[in-house]
Amino acid sequence: MREMEEVKEIKVVSSYREYVKRERKFIFIEFSILTFLFIIIPSISGFYLLWLVTLGIIYSIYTLAWNCMETMLGRTSLGHAIPFGLAGYLSAIVFLYTQNSIFLPVAWIFAGIASALLLFMLSLSKDRIAFVFITFLIGAAIWILSPLLTLTKEGSIYGGEEGFSLPPVQVSTVYGIAALMLLASFLFFGIFRTSLTGLKFKTVRDDEKAAKIVGVKVSRVKAFCSLISAVIAALAGGLYSLHFSHVSPEVFSVHIALFPFIATVFFRNSEIGGIAGSFILVFASNYLNSIFPQLYLLLYAALLILSPLMRRGGLIRLLIRQRSLKREERVKTKEG
Amino acid sequence: MLKLKRISKQFNSLVVLKDVSLSLQKGEAIGLCGPNGSGKSTLLKIISGFEKPTCGKVFLNDRDITKFAVEKRVELGLSFAFQIPRPFAKLSVYENVLSGCLLRYEKEEAMLKAEELLKTFHLESLADRKAENLSQGELKLLELCRSLSTEPDYVLLDEPYAALDKENTRKVRRMLRKMKRMEVGMLITAHRTKILEGFADEVFWIELGRISRVDKGEKL
Numbered sequence: 001m002r003e004m005e006e007v008k009e010i011k012v013v014s015s016y017r018e019y020v021k022r023e024r025k026f027i028f029i030e031f032s033i034l035t036f037l038f039i040i041i042p043s044i045s046g047f048y049l050l051w052l053v054t055l056g057i058i059y060s061i062y063t064l065a066w067n068c069m070e071t072m073l074g075r076t077s078l079g080h081a082i083p084f085g086l087a088g089y090l091s092a093i094v095f096l097y098t099q100n101s102i103f104l105p106v107a108w109i110f111a112g113i114a115s116a117l118l119l120f121m122l123s124l125s126k127d128r129i130a131f132v133f134i135t136f137l138i139g140a141a142i143w144i145l146s147p148l149l150t151l152t153k154e155g156s157i158y159g160g161e162e163g164f165s166l167p168p169v170q171v172s173t174v175y176g177i178a179a180l181m182l183l184a185s186f187l188f189f190g191i192f193r194t195s196l197t198g199l200k201f202k203t204v205r206d207d208e209k210a211a212k213i214v215g216v217k218v219s220r221v222k223a224f225c226s227l228i229s230a231v232i233a234a235l236a237g238g239l240y241s242l243h244f245s246h247v248s249p250e251v252f253s254v255h256i257a258l259f260p261f262i263a264t265v266f267f268r269n270s271e272i273g274g275i276a277g278s279f280i281l282v283f284a285s286n287y288l289n290s291i292f293p294q295l296y297l298l299l300y301a302a303l304l305i306l307s308p309l310m311r312r313g314g315l316i317r318l319l320i321r322q323r324s325l326k327r328e329e330r331v332k333t334k335e336g
Numbered sequence: 337m338l339k340l341k342r343i344s345k346q347f348n349s350l351v352v353l354k355d356v357s358l359s360l361q362k363g364e365a366i367g368l369c370g371p372n373g374s375g376k377s378t379l380l381k382i383i384s385g386f387e388k389p390t391c392g393k394v395f396l397n398d399r400d401i402t403k404f405a406v407e408k409r410v411e412l413g414l415s416f417a418f419q420i421p422r423p424f425a426k427l428s429v430y431e432n433v434l435s436g437c438l439l440r441y442e443k444e445e446a447m448l449k450a451e452e453l454l455k456t457f458h459l460e461s462l463a464d465r466k467a468e469n470l471s472q473g474e475l476k477l478l479e480l481c482r483s484l485s486t487e488p489d490y491v492l493l494d495e496p497y498a499a500l501d502k503e504n505t506r507k508v509r510r511m512l513r514k515m516k517r518m519e520v521g522m523l524i525t526a527h528r529t530k531i532l533e534g535f536a537d538e539v540f541w542i543e544l545g546r547i548s549r550v551d552k553g554e555k556l
Contacts, residue, residue, distance in 0.1 A: 012430055012451040012463040019464075196434075196443055199427070203435045206424035209386070212406040213416050215439035215486050 020194050027190035030272045034186065038179040042172060051171050051243075052286060057178040058239050059259060060278040064185045065232035066260035067274045071193070073225045074205035075123055078257050079135025080233045082142060083115035085251035087234035088241030089146070092164035096153060101167050104238060112234030113227070120226040124219070126208065136257060143252035163248030166241055174243045181239070182275070185232055189271050201225060255300060262303045265310045337361055338383070338414070338490045338521060343392035345378055345545075352378050353545040356392070362489050363519040365512070367532040370542035376525040377419065379542070380492045383523070384416040385409045396490075411439065415488035419495040419525075421475035423467035429478055430454065430463040436485025450485065457481045457511055473504030480511050490521040497531050505531070 066080045091107040150159040192198045203211040204221045241247040263281050267273025285296035338360040345353040353375045360366050368376045381387040385406040393402045396412055424432050433453050437446035454460045483491050496508050516535055529539050541549040
């Protein structure tokens with residue numbers, strides 16, 4: 001286009017390259033730690049712990065999928081229980097009629113694509129707050145209506161409050177598939193976030209109007225993000241139903257819808273943060289449930305109430321910030 | 337050439353623009369002056385594609401772009417700088433500019449171009465800083481710099497001097513002069529002609545949605 005001033009030293013580019021390199025180094029270190037943990041866990045844990053860790057892994061995949069919409073598109077979805085639950089329901093129905101588990105992944109992907117279409121259409125609205133509420137309302141409506149779904153096969157009625165059954169699968173098998181899927185999603189989202197394509201996505205997150213001015217095709221970004229997010233959430237939902245060998249209206253419930261939102265309250269804006277948050281919630285819920293049934297809901301409620309305080313940088317950063325503020329105050333009082 | 341042909345805009349019964357026509361060549365700077373609510377910003381929004389005209393047409397290099405989306409217009413060589421800066425708040429200054437350079441260049445080249453732009457406009461010292469931590473004046477400079485990152489032939493500048501102190505006004509002025517030297521066509525809205533002195537080739541006065549007067553640059 002035009003004559004630019006002659007520039008000899010290239011400092012800004014190299015410092016940006018350094019930054020990306022550093023970020024990726026962290027991602028690979030975290031990835032290696034996760035891989036190591038997932039390899040040794042089956043050999044050191046009993047059946048129940050492995051079952052619980054598998055559940056943690058499945059929820060972590062779900063949280064990563066949700067986090068993609070949040071960190072790339074700036075859309076807080078409370079409707080990710082839709083792909084999650086739909087995948088479980090659809091695969092169970094397919095299994096009921098075919099009695100063949102080979103079709104299950106096809107059902108999961110189909111559920112993901114159908115949900116992606118819904119999320120994409122909702123994300124076309126400029127109103128980000130409306131997106132939160134509408135996704136939540138649609139999810140809640142499906143949760144309320146899902147017990148009405150009953151199917152008849154050879155004179156027997158399936159579905160309703162009881163839900164549908166899926167073929168029993170060994171915990172170690174689900175663990176293996178879920179761990180592989182989590183590692184793949186972790187690596188994909190980590191590299192994508194630090195790539196230049198990821199940068200284009202983040203422009204949409206920060207300001208859709210300004211993103212258009214730098215030539216970013218906002219609708220295409222939204223479509224891609226919705227698709228990736230919903231398909232991965234559906235795969236997590238499929239594994240969840242396989243893990244329980246059963247699917248009921250509970251998969252669409254409010255606590256499933258809120259799970260990733262609450263799980264990312266602890267450490268924000270990182271893949272490892274979402275995974276750590278998911279494991280904390282799964283293990284804490286399990287512990288609280290052993291004290292009193294449904295006690296975990298109190299934890300959810302507390303975290304939800306505190307979330308506006310925590311969401312900016314995550315609970316951990318909030319605590320660090322408060323500590324440094326207190327230290328500063330102490331120094332000032334001493335000086336005074 | 338960027339050409340507007342009898343642009344009118346009406347919001348319900350309120351006529352905001354009526355039969356506005358003008359043309360802008362590459363390397364030319366045209367000022368749009370007028371009081372608040374005269375329709376200056378609406379005209380820029382229509383040219384950039386954020387608003388659709390009630391009637392009239394916008395041509396870019398003899399191509400009718402009236403129905404084109406904003407992104408398509410940007411691809412064809414049009415850019416826009418918002419009156420109130422709209423940076424990508426969570427991104428660094430460098431990433432803000434880099435995001436625009438990616439439209440025309442591949443990864444490596446885009447990175448170098450972004451750096452060149454920052455250096456041309458003396459923003460390299462802010463490169464690593466997040467846009468949300470910039471002052472109002474710095475944001476304005478970033479907004480202008482980013483508007484050039486897509487290598488436009490024409491830039492629409494909505495009140496580039498609004499809410500700036502003397503020092504930053506001087507910086508923006510220097511920046512606009514540089515842009516003119518780079519052969520970028522500029523359409524600039526302003527309240528007063530004084531700030532357009534020295535580089536505007538023509539000033540169109542808009543009152544109640546109509547062009548009421550045109551002053552040549554020498555007259556300013």
